[in-house]
Amino acid sequence: MSRFEDARILMYSHDTFGLGHLRRCRTIAHALVEEHRGLSVLIISGSTIAGAFDYRTRVDFIKIPSVIKLRSGEYTSMESHIDLQETLKMRQSIIRHTAESFQPDIFIVDKEPMGLRGEVEETLTYLKTRGTTLVLGLRDVMDAPHLLEAEWQRNDVLRKIGQFYDRIWVYGPPEFYDPLQGLDVPASMRAKMDFVGFLQRSVTPDPSRESRKAGDYILVTTGGGGDGADLIHDVVHAYKHDPSLTHKALVVLGPYMPTDQRRKLLRKSAKIPYIEVIEFDNRMEELIAGATSVVSMGGYNTYCEILSFDKPALIVPRVNPREEQLIRARRASELGLVEMLEPEEARDPARMAAALKNLPKRPAPSQSKQSLRLEGLPHISRIVGDILDVKRGSHLSLVKL
Template structure:
């Protein structure tokens, strides 16, 4: 039931240096919250170069900060080549702080990067902490391999800063799926603030429909943003080429960040195969996944939530470097029977992949293979936010 609030404000930060995952997760949470609470306004700070390509509900808006791209080697560079990275980061930090000062949020939710890109959020965290804003860190179900995350965070004393600034730590997954801080030395004060809210359920829009949804049955092939997805798309196209008995219609979504040369090469190859259709991007992926008979993906967080939400048989071929997040998630989900997993090495074998693709639509959906199908994140977040804002209102009344 929708609850009414009086001029409540939530600010969200999404650094968005690679892919679409952070912005899409923030947008999902924001849309759910404004649907549950009248009088609530949500503002998303995003570095995504295509933040404006998505639809936003009333009372949800975004502020665009200069884009920074994460390269495959893990380094960063400015989107605008004539501006150096240091200058870009200074502009981003200034815009983030100014936005917080102008918007004056009741709650500030930071997605995944506790101090932001290269520490750009720390100044804003200190400012908001001093004025009494509730500070929330939102973590994916899986962050990275423990040894990699531990080394990265120790270099910058991230755990100590989480303890210093954050009031709450939300984990966007259930506790029995995976602990994103496993293997790290987590202070008791941080562990006490952690709340495993659950996976974030997705649903199709009742107002809009994707113009790319094919007629009839189809397998959806998606690599999210597409920046590192060319290899999987190539494997799927090669499997169709090598096995004429593979006749399931396939809709391949390349992703907006796939390099132009790779995109053009794959479009040319796919155009020669009658059962394969290729598109570059669709801002309503939920509709495409909901309409499919099966999904082939790399297994990023959002796609995984959509596979569970729409109960689709799925094949996951995870990225294995520079981060191991997708590999860890895929292994865990495969062990629970929720998805089928192939390593990138096996995926490169066209005959093997073709056999898997032919059988994929007949694979039992996640709901029939595991009891670990809980998508409670959005209602749990709404409950927490409602309690926080109700406490805020009661404190204001007490002062009056």
């Protein structure tokens, strides 16, 4: 463990639809403060439920006004009476003023290089002038190459990444997937990329929390739940279709599932004795660790947890408006790490029931011949330590002069 007195890291997590960005940032922040004493991490988040999670000492968050991403891919303000542009102006101002007040040594931006609708570009410009190390963190899979290329070309993103960022971290191993494959990435930008590996998750015992009996349920989770109703409907229909399907299922709806869909699923599942439904749990790691197996849509965090706790998994990915989950699920299935059903296949109750009955008997990911490469957190901690060593060394040199 190293010690950096008053070292500061600022993280940006735009959070418009699910929980993935905030949970990833929080995981990284916790690993960094555990490894480096004296380091403080502040997360800027647009998540409506950022306060529902616990944070370790020296990790905190700043909440910016929430913007919701619709299933169509369009955005709208969380508060219907406030114009989207006004909300974006408030967010941009808070981000800039937070950076000015916090004065970070390192600024880590999650996934969106210029932020939502370019809201961090002004802050990147400011921090660049004062010598902050600027880091872009990318998921193992961003989107289908043609979709990502079109989006980035519209906003001149590749050029801006080269202009602003000092480092690019890919939260996955290179042999799994290259998030920028198919794009015309300059060699100078490739030289900044570091495939750090997947982010391993762990469970910290909480004596005040009543633990579920481990090993007696299939966990069904759709992350934030905003687009997860179809998968849960498919699971419920499979149980209705096949009376011999008697595995206990614990279903987590997610905090962003629309109210009408939530009510419908609660009503349907109440008729099936083998299904228990809860709306949200802020310690999903514990639920996954205790499950026999996992059914999910294959978002980044859940996939990391499946690998971390070595659980047999069935993935039914979202296929639009982004293809990220589809690409990740296909690649993981190719490698023998998970089983995958396309959404139209999962809608067949007989097929879904057969997959659910077989799931607890499926080999765990570690039984495949693939290296899981879960070294992301220690790798990031080492990189951060090196950056801070250089910064502190430069500071001492200036003091001596």
